[in-house]
Amino acid sequence: MPLIKATHQQTKEHNRNLVLKNIFDREKISRAELSRITRLTRTTVSEIVTDLLDEGLVTEIGVGESIGGKSPILLSLAKDSRCLIGLDIAQNHVRGAVVNLRGEIKKTVTAPVVDRFGEKPLKQIFEILDQLMKSPCRPISGIGIGAPGLINTSEGIVINAVNFDWKDFPLAKILRERYQLPVYIYNDCQAAAMGEYLYGGYHQKGENLVVINVGYGIGSGIIINGKLFQGDDGGAGEIGHVVVVHKEAKPCRCGHYGCLESVASAQAILRDAKELLHFPDRPSLSELSEIAILDEIEKAYIAGHPAIRELILSSARYLGYAIASLVGTLNIHQIVLIGEMTRFGPAWLDVIRDTMLRASLSRLANSTSIEIGKLENNSTLLGAIALLVNNYSLLFMKNSARTML
Numbered sequence: 001m002p003l004i005k006a007t008h009q010q011t012k013e014h015n016r017n018l019v020l021k022n023i024f025d026r027e028k029i030s031r032a033e034l035s036r037i038t039r040l041t042r043t044t045v046s047e048i049v050t051d052l053l054d055e056g057l058v059t060e061i062g063v064g065e066s067i068g069g070k071s072p073i074l075l076s077l078a079k080d081s082r083c084l085i086g087l088d089i090a091q092n093h094v095r096g097a098v099v100n101l102r103g104e105i106k107k108t109v110t111a112p113v114v115d116r117f118g119e120k121p122l123k124q125i126f127e128i129l130d131q132l133m134k135s136p137c138r139p140i141s142g143i144g145i146g147a148p149g150l151i152n153t154s155e156g157i158v159i160n161a162v163n164f165d166w167k168d169f170p171l172a173k174i175l176r177e178r179y180q181l182p183v184y185i186y187n188d189c190q191a192a193a194m195g196e197y198l199y200g201g202y203h204q205k206g207e208n209l210v211v212i213n214v215g216y217g218i219g220s221g222i223i224i225n226g227k228l229f230q231g232d233d234g235g236a237g238e239i240g241h242v243v244v245v246h247k248e249a250k251p252c253r254c255g256h257y258g259c260l261e262s263v264a265s266a267q268a269i270l271r272d273a274k275e276l277l278h279f280p281d282r283p284s285l286s287e288l289s290e291i292a293i294l295d296e297i298e299k300a301y302i303a304g305h306p307a308i309r310e311l312i313l314s315s316a317r318y319l320g321y322a323i324a325s326l327v328g329t330l331n332i333h334q335i336v337l338i339g340e341m342t343r344f345g346p347a348w349l350d351v352i353r354d355t356m357l358r359a360s361l362s363r364l365a366n367s368t369s370i371e372i373g374k375l376e377n378n379s380t381l382l383g384a385i386a387l388l389v390n391n392y393s394l395l396f397m398k399n400s401a402r403t404m405l
Contacts, residue, residue, distance in 0.1 A: 144384030193221025195383030320355025
């Protein structure tokens with residue numbers, strides 16, 4: 001494909017975004033330093049900063065130290081100049097928040113998913129967004145969503161989400177028409193990776209990161225060169241449905257047998273530990289009852305219940321083998337674990353690390369760090385926001401046709 005020279009407008013937007021990114025990345029910075037870092041002329045930087053000040057996205061916060069000559073005026077991001085809505089659609093609940101440009105949460109709302117099939121979960125989604133839209137934080141520039149399953153991000157379509165029986169579901173279009181705001185949808189694990197990368201501080205350690213969500217399901221998100229890698233069909237990181245057990249394999253919700261998710265997820269632990277701890281059968285489990293059972297499993301694990309400990313640590317070994325495959329394939333040094341299973345702590349994590357070390361090339365494995373994420377249950381929610389924030393065009397109000405509610 002032949003290279004096409006950038007238009008004047010494209011060059012102008014590229015330079016503007018470059019300056020804004022460097023302001024985002026720092027607490028404070030001068031125009032002269034921006035010019036040095038971006039290699040743009042001082043005149044160009046000054047013009048861009050003037051536009052950013054007019055938009056209210058940047059503010060002057062004082063005077064810096066002089067290194068000879070006039071003291072520089074310091075600039076900082078006006079963190080409350082725009083707000084965004086993030087939504088985390090999980091298996092049993094939907095959690096939403098209004099967040100400013102620094103990832104500071106202004107308001108949160110959570111509601112259980114009562115009925116997970118078809119269009120019925122939309123009721124909970126509407127209820128949460130309706131409440132968040134009443135937040136005094138203004139203007140709201142967009143809605144970012146982390147949803148389970150395969151996602152067509154460019155069209156805002158959930159291609160397939162087993163938990164919700166969503167197939168080719170136009171979620172972004174539905175929400176865009178209702179709220180008259182830009183709406184972007186990402187796979188929940190991919191969004192979580194961006195959340196940990198930007199707001200968990202991992203971007204300061206390097207430009208590559210893998211985040212594995214070990215919750216009721218299992219999936220991962222991959223950051224390469226500071227950008228989310230989604231793969232050709234948007235399914236990069238779907239490690240939960242790779243078969244890891246061949247003998248006496250248990251069924252997975254995807255329809256296959258022996259998937260990683262069927263032996264290492266919180267849902268798998270709930271299934272097997274109920275029998276070990278003699279929990280009564282229930283026709284259905286709400287989020288609270290599942291959490292309560294996980295709490296009991298955790299207590300038994302800490303107390304040294306032999307069968308429970310073997311169940312948990314066996315799940316860690318399977319996860320370690322899966323991570324070894326990622327190490328050999330991607331050779332990314334930073335691997336972060338999030339999700340319900342992280343509650344089982346250091347011993348669980350040690351088995352994952354030890355298994356990865358034994359199952360990978362030592363030269364690659366020894367340079368790989370595996371640790372627990374820093375954002376607790378906010379990774380996906382903040383990740384959806386992070387991906388919106390990176391789309392700088394949403395933040396500019398001049399010449400914008402969108403309606404602010």
